[in-house]
Amino acid sequence: MELLSAAPEGRLPLEFVPLVCAGLLNGLNGVAAAVLLIDGPFHEVGSSEYGYAIAGREAGAKGCRTALSCGCAGR
Secondary structure, three states: OEEEEOOOOOOOOHHHHHHHHHHHHHHHOOOOOEEEEOOOOOOOOOOOHHHHHHHHHHHHHHHHHHHHHOOOOOO
16 A cells, blocks of 8 residues: 555655545555545644544445445446
8 A cells, every 4th residue: 555645744644644544545445545644633632543543444344345446446
């Protein structure tokens, strides 16, 4: 997987990007993908490492479902 983060550091602190990446890898389940990270709202109280990992996993899984449903997979 290739990950490009274009999220402003004020919106997504750099220390959370590897957690999103790990979640994406888990959610993609071995499917090759290029991912552009454009946002990731951070809140001092409500943001957690676990939350960003789950968000990445859910985004990866949704990307796979979307690719399969539109017939894009395997091209």
